[in-house]
Amino acid sequence: MRFLILLTLSWFVCLPRAGAQCPDGLEKYLTGFSGLEAGAFSFLDDQLDSVSVLGYGEDTHGSAEFTLLAGELLKYLVEQHRFTGIVLETMVGEGAYLDAYVQGERDDRDYLLNEINSSWRYRTEEFVALLEWMRAYNVGHPDRPIHLYGSEMQFVQSDARLVADYLSALGHEVEVAAYDKHLWQRFSPEEKAALFNNYRQLLDYVTVHGPELVTASSRDAYEDMLRHVEVIGQFVLVINQPRERHKHDLRDLYAAENLLLLLRDGSRDVRLLYWAHNAHVGDWVSNGQVDVTGHQLAKRMGRGYYGLATDFGNGEFVALAPRGEVWADQVISFELDPTTFTSCLARTGKPYSFLDLRAARKDPALKASLSGPLKVMAGAGAQYYGQPTIEENMGSAFDGILYLDRVQPINRLPRE
Numbered sequence: 001m002r003f004l005i006l007l008t009l010s011w012f013v014c015l016p017r018a019g020a021q022c023p024d025g026l027e028k029y030l031t032g033f034s035g036l037e038a039g040a041f042s043f044l045d046d047q048l049d050s051v052s053v054l055g056y057g058e059d060t061h062g063s064a065e066f067t068l069l070a071g072e073l074l075k076y077l078v079e080q081h082r083f084t085g086i087v088l089e090t091m092v093g094e095g096a097y098l099d100a101y102v103q104g105e106r107d108d109r110d111y112l113l114n115e116i117n118s119s120w121r122y123r124t125e126e127f128v129a130l131l132e133w134m135r136a137y138n139v140g141h142p143d144r145p146i147h148l149y150g151s152e153m154q155f156v157q158s159d160a161r162l163v164a165d166y167l168s169a170l171g172h173e174v175e176v177a178a179y180d181k182h183l184w185q186r187f188s189p190e191e192k193a194a195l196f197n198n199y200r201q202l203l204d205y206v207t208v209h210g211p212e213l214v215t216a217s218s219r220d221a222y223e224d225m226l227r228h229v230e231v232i233g234q235f236v237l238v239i240n241q242p243r244e245r246h247k248h249d250l251r252d253l254y255a256a257e258n259l260l261l262l263l264r265d266g267s268r269d270v271r272l273l274y275w276a277h278n279a280h281v282g283d284w285v286s287n288g289q290v291d292v293t294g295h296q297l298a299k300r301m302g303r304g305y306y307g308l309a310t311d312f313g314n315g316e317f318v319a320l321a322p323r324g325e326v327w328a329d330q331v332i333s334f335e336l337d338p339t340t341f342t343s344c345l346a347r348t349g350k351p352y353s354f355l356d357l358r359a360a361r362k363d364p365a366l367k368a369s370l371s372g373p374l375k376v377m378a379g380a381g382a383q384y385y386g387q388p389t390i391e392e393n394m395g396s397a398f399d400g401i402l403y404l405d406r407v408q409p410i411n412r413l414p415r416e
Helices: 009-013 044-045 064-081 092-102 107-114 127-141 157-169 190-209 210-216 219-239 243-261 292-304 362-372
Strands: 029-031 053-058 087-089 147-152 272-277 307-325 326-334 354-355 374-377 391-392 400-407
Touching: 044 127, 044 354, 053 064, 053 292, 064 127, 064 272, 064 307, 064 400, 087 092, 087 243, 092 107, 092 127, 092 147, 092 157, 092 219, 107 127, 147 272, 147 307, 157 190, 157 219, 190 210, 190 219, 210 219, 219 243, 243 292, 272 292, 292 307, 307 374
Parallel strands: 053 272, 053 307, 087 147, 087 272, 307 400
Antiparallel strands: 029 354, 307 326, 354 400, 374 391
């Protein structure tokens, strides 16, 4: 154990009070507010001048408020800061299908959510409300439409469909594999070889026939198709990795690459809201001790990336959790632990609060206490492992934290 015996007086100043880890002076950087609505986020106004990507991390996938918050944040960013779209923690191909609905090019929303979308997170009443707001906004603002994108390569069936449909519509009958298994399933050596060969043949074909395909469609349509081929290539590379950790690393690395590509659209000023779990948004090594998307974005973009975490104290969320010998959807209940740093965020007397970590870290009285692990309430991604609190480097990995006093389970849509 590497503990220093000599402790300076300044270190004692940063010690938490009895119970919660609440360093003196933290309240100067806390802003309380009363509602999750676009008009309430003015405390972010002076944070975003040089920001091209705001990373919004949700503490759990299964709470209604975090999807509602994504929608209200997007409204605020679009209306007040001319942001141009939202990037989801979903597949690149699935995002393209959903964006076609947002642009008014398709009207089959329920089909897209039930048959194309592969995540229960977006098969909810709250996400439908976000989609419908985006679609309505575009109807009213045809000169400045907003877009929805995916960033992930864990499951590329939709990318393969888009490539196959593009080629078939132009009279090019090319074999495109089904790609109907996701990254975390088992692949035999024969399956890996077959998918790699299919990808290489596909890439060679669309490269050789590029000029012809551009003439028959358009440069933009061709490049969109080629992008989906590249995502298939990402998938094929990752399934061939021998270690699970390498798969996690590459998943997040490619999510960052796919997002950064969107910023290279030279035709307009692109500013994006990136919505994923806290584990992917922070400037840290997380998600099972791997290099995550937010860390990649912060390294590449500097202050052009702003990481906003969330934490909550009380309520319920939905997640897969052990039930006997099987995993099943369950409603998990929480109460705020008064010994956590989270409880410090609850002291504004309002149901919601914002902690400006960028400013707080500059305060000599707070820098040390915010630089180390903080005990916070533990949410969940898709799975919950029975851990109510966790120690994480929230203070150093994010630029701000939004605290929600109470959350409710997300409202899933019935499957037809």
